[in-house]
Amino acid sequence: MPDARGATNRPEPGCPVEIALAAVSGRWTTLVLRELMGGPLSFGELREALPTLSAKVLAERLTGLTDRGLATRETHPGFPPRTSYRLTEAGLRLRPLLTELYRTGAALSGLTT
């Protein structure tokens, strides 16, 4: 959607806007991405960083990210089990979008208050 002339007249899954939106949508998703932007983290480290996020939803977000190819899961053998999650090249490409989300949201809240 480089200009105002859009390509589709309905929400097709292949639309780039839909793809990007799917990558950052869902409660907690942007926060999980923010944590992983700093480097690989284990499941437990993510739970520490986001204490009020339930294990189920965290697992859902992580599988969602890995299914989209935005993150990779690396299981380390031994006990206790350690699994680290790392953003892929594709996942790291979301950083400009996240900053743009922050910038736009800040501008909007500056106008409405």
Added chain:
Amino acid sequence: MPDARGATNRPEPGCPVEIALAAVSGRWTTLVLRELMGGPLSFGELREALPTLSAKVLAERLTGLTDRGLATRETHPGFPPRTSYRLTEAGLRLRPLLTELYRTGAALSGLTT
């Protein structure tokens, strides 16, 4: 979220990222925004531009936009009734975000920009 150090550890509504995400989330929302980016349109003109969007959901999106101060509703008297929707200054500020969504989504899907 200018860098990796975020300010919150849970999805607070006041977070700029949440505010921006709320503005563009929801099925059809980005398409309605795209149509309005070209200038004011009436309810019926929006229905023409997005034929498979039901009246209920369109009305929901439009009230959502107006409630957030992103668009204004102008009812013209007479018959037949005409109501035009126009993006506000705040609404127009979403344009860079929409282009960034497109750019990021295109990059993720393997296309080049």
Added chain:
DNA sequence: CCGCATCCGATTGGATACTG
């Protein structure tokens, strides 16, 4: 420690029909 299974309440999107 990791993360899936299950259950549940709340929200969403869509179809249809109706009013000013």
Added chain:
DNA sequence: CAGTATCCAATCGGATGCGG
């Protein structure tokens, strides 16, 4: 023309408990 009122199926987020 511009919505609102119902109804309904599907999805979502959260809590809890179990298994690898």
